[in-house]
Amino acid sequence: MDIKTLYLVVPMAPLAGAVVAGLFGKLIGRTGAHLVTILGVLVAFLASLLIFQDVLAGHTFNGAIYTWLTSGNLSLEIGFLIDRLTVVMMLVVTFVSLMVHIYTIGYMADDPGYQRFFSYIALFTFSMLMLVMSNNFLQLFFGWEAVGLVSYLLIGFWFTRESAIYANLKAFMVNRVGDFGFLLGIALIMAWFGSLDYQQVFQMAPQMAGHTISLIDGHPWSLLTVICVLLFIGAMGKSAQFPLHVWLPDSMEGPTPISALIHAATMVTAGIFMVARMSPLFELSDTSLSFVMIIGAITALFMGFLGMIQNDIKRVIAYSTLSQLGYMTVALGASAYSAAIFHLMTHAFFKALLFLGAGSVIMGMHHDQDIRNMGGLKKYMPITWLTMLIGSLALIGTPGFSGFYSKDSIIEAVQASHLWGSGFAAFAVTASVFVTAFYSFRLYFLVFHGKERFHNAHAEHDHGEEGDSQGHHGAPHESPWVVTVPLVLLAIPSIYAGWPYIEPMLYGGFFGSAIYIDALAHPAMAELGAEFHGPAAMALSALTTLPFWLAVAGVATAYYLYMVRKDLPEKIKEKAGIVYAILDDKYGFDRFNDWFFAGGARLLGGKLWRWGDVAAIDGVLVNGSARLVGQIARISRYLQSGYIYHYAFAMIIGVALLATWFV
């Protein structure tokens, strides 16, 4: 087969599966629906593997598939850019998606919306692939919004639950705020570069570096800074960066498989991918890089804090995802794009693993998600236990595990950066190591070790995922093989995907021309490369560094608080009154947004409608002029009284007046 046909097969195979499962779900039945979508994603994964090899052999591709529209001298195309950055993303997306598809067979087994769910996740895979394979900003935006749509549909999958349909609308709206910035960024590029094609824009970018625009009179700003910040606002929405992070924790209302696929491994990393893809633009604006780094640092640290006090197993992992996305964003700001993508990849494996593991726990617990009701599950769910332990170890950056290589590289890169704000960022990512280790192992100990608390908890639980109605509240049980096999298959790269790849991906020029770094201005990665002496040495030397001991301290603290002195957490909670209240309130963002934005818009809309449309325009102008006509008519009616002497009198007066005038 022609390799170009293969490019087309990658997104089209999942799309075909989605269409078939979506339109003919009743006809083909449950088995048919999962077979056809899994087949589609499997084909996409295998094709991605072939393309990966082809790209490694040096064959990149950049070309159009069809012209979307033309206008004036602008031509907008749908096309593919297949380079090393693309293929990494393609492999991650199709692999995790395949695992999630298989897992879903078990997880959604009893759900009446089975076919619909498979159709959605296959559609998501298509959208995400179109996003990463794009060679232009238009298609990027297409994929960008399409993954947002599927995310919306999936968060609200259980659409009879008020919390789910609140969360999905919120997710869509917050993302739209980000997309608003993103769209303006794209429009600015079109207006100044005259093209939306990556290659043309990137080639022109250095010439545009000196341009300024005055958005406010008398304040010229660098054009590229404005563009990059606007584009990054899009990334803040999609990748849930502060202050547009508010939608991600609520998105946990969706079924767990999509929390793994969409809200951990792939969609939320679209913003990271986008900035890495735009490296030729961001490299030209130190201001925007600083902005990126600071936003990422805030997200990494402060969202981690929130993870420490959550009791819903999925929400703990959700805040962990926010924090880890912050790490990736910080890396982007430090011009360590390759480290960001590297962490994106390892994170996709271990975070998908953690979410799917959490889903397995939830199934084992008969759809109870509160970690306070768990404990001692190790005995009942050995495979889930082991794989989740692996995932947690990878997440906290245990030397040797995949997460260690990517995360430590980010910390080092930030320390080597000299941009404004890098000091704060370095502090934030380092401190977050402790936080990450603490909440990860707090979860781990509470779920898998200690006393079995589920016996007495089952009496009152009612907020399970699907409102479990079977009512068999037996002991927890290990999940079926369709669930555990994906866990194992994800555990393998969670351990292994670090050490063989760090050297080529970060220092070996793996990404080639796909990522551009201005090494003179931003030498962080180059400096790291000079100090890098192989993955083994890196793991070994890490034992003497601060992050490692912070991680150890985090695990130890968690162990002490939740295994040894179990009374302490309650006491700390009481003592830390205000701090706990602030964290419990999630810094008040949700309340503020509900009050100010949602409430404010409704209030303003109501006032405009009542005072503007109803009172002023209709009341005064429209009905008012109708009344005026009526009144004039009523008055003028008296002139036509029908009495001859009235008319005669008027004539006499008239004649008199005329006579006075002329005589």
Place this chain on the structure above:
Amino acid sequence: MLEGIGILSLTIWVPIVAGLLVLAAGGDDRNASGQRTLALIGAVLGLLVAIPLWTGFNVSTPAIQFEEALPWVPSFNIWYHLGVDGISMPFILLNSFTTVLVVLAGWKVIQTKVAQYMAAMLIQSGIINGVFAALDGMLFYVCFEAMLIPLYLIIGIWGGPNRIYAAIKFFIYTLLGSLLMLVAMIYLFFVSGGSFEIMVWHKVGLTMMAQLLLFVVFFFAFAVKVPMWPVHTWLPDAHVEAPTGGSVVLAAITLKVGAYGLLRFTLPIVPDAAHELTWLMVGLSLIAVVYIGLVALVQADMKKLIAYSSIAHMGFVTLGFFLFNPLGIEGGLIQMISHGFVAGALFLCIGVMYDRVHSRQIADYGGVANTMPRFAALFMLFAMANSGLPGTSGFVGEFMVVLGAMKVNFWWAATAGLTLIFGAAYTLWMYKRVVYGKVANEHVAGLTDIDGREFLVLASLAIGVLAIGVYPLPITDVMHASVNNLLEHVAHSKLIP
């Protein structure tokens, strides 16, 4: 001059004759099914005769095509002069297509005076085709005014409880707007040396004062139809009271006539005034996007909400036109076509629910997806298209207009871009309250999903929405030559001292 009857004449007269036949053959409502079938045949024929306009269209020229000319009132040099270019042709197709859908949509709902209803729809369709095909000013004017009558009757006879107020408001609002246009046309007749040819008027030199006055007159005629803020308040009332079919035609076609008038009359006849008053038109358009977007958010009546959403979306059209670049004008035109599909579909969706529950209040619904899953899926597609989701037609026009605006002014583009947020907010919030959630009451519990006829209507619109969203090139190709020609024309001053 062409021999015989041309295609454009067919698109006008086939629906009108079909309408008259339905009336004549109709009798009373006992014969309703025969009248419906006859009306459907007429509508489909009307669509079929319009198809050669698309297949036979030469996209490489801005010249008028499918031209027909017969003397009508020779003493005043008034001609029955028809012809289309890349700007008007798509709307004849859109209108003919919509006519088929509204005939189908009224199939069961309209149970009284069936023949009259169907006839009004068909005759209206023919007259509207006349508006888009007319090249003679008087012919345009006659059709422009005549198209009000069927719609006035449709609202006034088959409408809701407050239909008389709405119908009169609609009629007087739009009539007042266009009466002055007649004066303007007579003025143009004299300054052009005795011609009612629109294309001749394009070339007439005018003083600034004359241009400004003409601009104001045309503005009132067309802005009321679009409708632009602040002459928009007739639309929500008309929509709320109109039967579903009336709302669909109103949203899909009638509003487009106003915008079309801006392109056919205002821009080319008074280009200098148009440039001079760009600030006004852009300002009003942006108010439509922001102000109306916020007003739409708080509507409790679904039809009112979509009516306000229509005004906001038409704000993009007028904004695009007054950017004076190809992206803006073509974006505006695509937005018009897309809005025809999307707003039409949304009114049909509301009609589907109204037929079953007899309420348009959002509060009377909740959890419709539980009982009408197929309907919910289609409704979701149209809601997303209304929110401007890429891949649907709703995105194409908005995207082009935002790009076009950015070329002119950052803040115009930014303000217009707010629709990304507002559009999603009012549409999806409504969708959430109506379709998602638990079954809210026994009305919703008793709903039956859409039948084959309803599915056919909505699915054909869905295909259109997706096709335009994924591959808009064929439509922009049709427009290029005419739009570029128009822009070139508008760029040259025709000021005379």
